[in-house]
Amino acid sequence: MPxxxxxxxxxNAPRSEIVGWxxxxxxVKVKAPAVEGKANAELVRFLAExxxxxxxxxxLLRGDTARLKTVRLEGVEQADVRRLCPx
Numbered sequence: 001m002p003x004x005x006x007x008x009x010x011x012n013a014p015r016s017e018i019v020g021w022x023x024x025x026x027x028v029k030v031k032a033p034a035v036e037g038k039a040n041a042e043l044v045r046f047l048a049e050x051x052x053x054x055x056x057x058x059x060l061l062r063g064d065t066a067r068l069k070t071v072r073l074e075g076v077e078q079a080d081v082r083r084l085c086p087x
Contacts, residue, residue: 002074003081007047009067011039016046020086025068040064043071051076051084 006025013029020027032042040060048055053075063069073081 001077002072003076003078004061005071005073005081007043007069007071009039009043009069011067016042018050018085026081026085037064040069043069047071047073051080 008022008025008027010019010027010029011032011034013031015029016031017029018026019029028043028046030039030042030046032038044055044058044060048058051073053073057074057076059072059074061070061072
């Protein structure tokens with residue numbers, strides 16, 4: 001069963017990292033700039049690496065040009081998301 005997350009992103013960070021939860025949103029900093037889809041590509045790569053899944057198992061459903069994005073993760077359980085992300 002895929003997990004759908006709302007992710008608040010901050011581009012141009014010194015490194016990609018998960019900051020924590022902001023209500024029901026996962027706050028993530030990405031090191032790539034928000035130019036020509038680079039930040040989105042880095043977000044997909046980083047989330048795949050963090051959750052131990054393939055990059056093609058991470059789908060950006062909404063928010064291509066916004067900081068607030070909806071992401072689907074396949075091969076990850078909801079309990080794993082909470083366990084692998086700091087509070």
